[in-house]
Amino acid sequence: MSPATTGTFLLTAFLLSCADGINGTVNWKTKQANNFIISRKMTAGKKDVYTIFSKVHSDRNVYPSAGVLFVHVLEREYFKGEFPPYPKPGEISNDPITFNTNLMGYPDRPGWLRYIQRTPYSDGVLYGSPTAENVGKPTVIEITAYNRRTFETARHNLIINIMSAEDFPLPYQAEFFIKNMNVEEMLASEVLGDFLGAVKNVWQPERLNAINITSALDRGGRVPLPIDDMKEGVYVMVGADVPFSSCLREVENPQNQLRCSQEMEPVITCDKKFRTQFYIDWCKISLVDKTKQVSTYQEVIRGEGILPDGGEYKPPSDSLKSRDYYTDFLITLAVPSAVALVLFLILAYIMCCRREGVEKRNMQTPDIQLVHHSAIQKSTKELRDMSKNREIAWPLSTLPVFHPVTGEIIPPLHTDNYESTNMPLMQTQQNLPHQTQIPQQQTTGKWYP
Numbered sequence: 001m002s003p004a005t006t007g008t009f010l011l012t013a014f015l016l017s018c019a020d021g022i023n024g025t026v027n028w029k030t031k032q033a034n035n036f037i038i039s040r041k042m043t044a045g046k047k048d049v050y051t052i053f054s055k056v057h058s059d060r061n062v063y064p065s066a067g068v069l070f071v072h073v074l075e076r077e078y079f080k081g082e083f084p085p086y087p088k089p090g091e092i093s094n095d096p097i098t099f100n101t102n103l104m105g106y107p108d109r110p111g112w113l114r115y116i117q118r119t120p121y122s123d124g125v126l127y128g129s130p131t132a133e134n135v136g137k138p139t140v141i142e143i144t145a146y147n148r149r150t151f152e153t154a155r156h157n158l159i160i161n162i163m164s165a166e167d168f169p170l171p172y173q174a175e176f177f178i179k180n181m182n183v184e185e186m187l188a189s190e191v192l193g194d195f196l197g198a199v200k201n202v203w204q205p206e207r208l209n210a211i212n213i214t215s216a217l218d219r220g221g222r223v224p225l226p227i228d229d230m231k232e233g234v235y236v237m238v239g240a241d242v243p244f245s246s247c248l249r250e251v252e253n254p255q256n257q258l259r260c261s262q263e264m265e266p267v268i269t270c271d272k273k274f275r276t277q278f279y280i281d282w283c284k285i286s287l288v289d290k291t292k293q294v295s296t297y298q299e300v301i302r303g304e305g306i307l308p309d310g311g312e313y314k315p316p317s318d319s320l321k322s323r324d325y326y327t328d329f330l331i332t333l334a335v336p337s338a339v340a341l342v343l344f345l346i347l348a349y350i351m352c353c354r355r356e357g358v359e360k361r362n363m364q365t366p367d368i369q370l371v372h373h374s375a376i377q378k379s380t381k382e383l384r385d386m387s388k389n390r391e392i393a394w395p396l397s398t399l400p401v402f403h404p405v406t407g408e409i410i411p412p413l414h415t416d417n418y419e420s421t422n423m424p425l426m427q428t429q430q431n432l433p434h435q436t437q438i439p440q441q442q443t444t445g446k447w448y449p
Contacts, residue, residue: 059140059157065165066132067239069210071187072158074099074117074124079145082154096120096148104140104157113141116184116215120148125187129212130162137162170239171291173211174199174248177284179233183215186234195236195278202247202270205240212237233281244287245270251282 064070076097083095101115101124102108109115112131117124126141139160146153178186178195185191192210200208216233217223224230247270250256256266260283268282362370 059159061159061161063161063163064130065163065168066130066135067165067168067170067209067211069129069192069212070113070127070160071189071192072126074101074126074143074145076121076123079154079156082145083147083150083152094121095150098146098148099124100144100146101126102142104142109141110134110139113139118184122184125184126158127183127187127213130160132164132168134162135164169290170207170209170211170241171289172205172241172243173237173239173288173290174203174244175235175237175286175288177216177233177235177281178278179281180231180279181234182232183213183234185231186213186236195274196238198274198278199238201273203240203242203245205242207241209239210236211239243289248285248287251285252287256282 062070062072079097080095098120099115099117101113103110109126110128112134113126113128115124115126139162141158141160143156143158144153145155176199181191186195192213196208196210212235214235214237215221216235219235221233224232247268250268251260251266253266256268259266266282271280271282274280
């Protein structure tokens with residue numbers, strides 16, 4: 001009991017002691033789903049007696065057999081009394097409750113154990129086939145119930161004690177695929193009993209057990225469409241102690257194998273014994289005869305690709321000699337540095353010491369070629385100087401109308417009474433001597449040649 005819980009109990013006992021002459025009982029419920037009762041009784045001439053009763057739900061023990069189907073139903077009605085407010089007698093409480101199951105000390109369940117719950121208003125089911133490796137080892141499963149309305153939780157432990165089964169495993173095993181069932185429907189004791197009864201009528205064994213049940217979704221099946229009440233399908237494996245009947249062997253006939261390859265239903269004489277309640281896909285039936293299985297162990301023959309046995313591995317001793325890496329460091333650093341220095345000197349000699357110079361080039365060049373090159377260079381320089389001094393007036397049509405900085409309209413160069421017909425095309429244009437004069441109209445009305 002934690003210190004906080006102990007303090008709460010003492011405080012409750014103190015409050016009861018303050019009520020003189022009153023016999024009282026206080027119910028207390030901890031968060032661990034444990035009920036406690038604090039009772040106070042007064043006796044004549046004696047001190048008050050306080051009694052604390054613990055109503056902890058004891059762990060539930062189950063004893064499944066290895067190799068036989070194990071089914072445990074988590075009933076919602078069993079956990080409803082764990083969540084306040086407690087329902088009164090005759091009152092119906094339908095709070096949504098979900099369950100979480102895991103192996104104690106681990107985040108998930110054992111590999112052989114599965115869990116399913118369709119909706120928060122349906123019961124949860126733990127199912128699976130225990131393995132022989134877990135025989136004699138108690139498996140503690142923590143079951144945590146969540147009330148989705150009040151967010152209260154309750155935890156119980158399920159102790160699975162796996163027992164060794166007789167004649168384990170059964171030598172003849174058959175796996176059926178039932179198309180019109182879901183896994184939680186097949187796990188119901190009435191439905192599973194009806195199916196085993198039908199198989200027993202066909203097989204006629206002395207001992208028949210359900211070994212495992214697997215949903216088709218766990219085998220890679222698709223989720224069915226929510227139309228026409230379609231089901232997911234379920235695989236049911238059963239085992240018996242006698243060989244398979246002739247009816248079950250009919251699926252191995254060549255005619256039925258051909259019909260299965262063409263996606264047609266095979267002709268099975270005993271199908272009518274299942275058809276009333278179970279729709280079996282006979283093309284997916286699997287018959288396993290454990291008595292005829294050959295051991296897969298093969299002796300290893302040494303040859304190419306197989307290393308010889310080197311014996312037991314012997315790790316190096318702890319007393320290793322220290323190694324001097326100074327020489328390795330010098331070799332690693334000095335050799336690349338020397339090579340880089342040689343290449344640098346060769347490049348410097350080529351770039352600096354092997355240059356011919358302008359004078360040597362001119363001495364080896366013919367005079368006529370030098371004169372021709374000098375004339376071209378002089379003419380180019382003269383043309384460039386002339387282009388710098390060239391001044392050409394821009395046409396009026398290309399002059400800006402607005403000021404480039406302020407954006408204001410620039411006033412015209414001439415007044416309104418200026419005769420525009422006498423204005424030349426270029427503002428700074430001048431009549432050169434070799435140009436032809438164009439007659440211009442005078443304001444006096446006279447013409448001049």
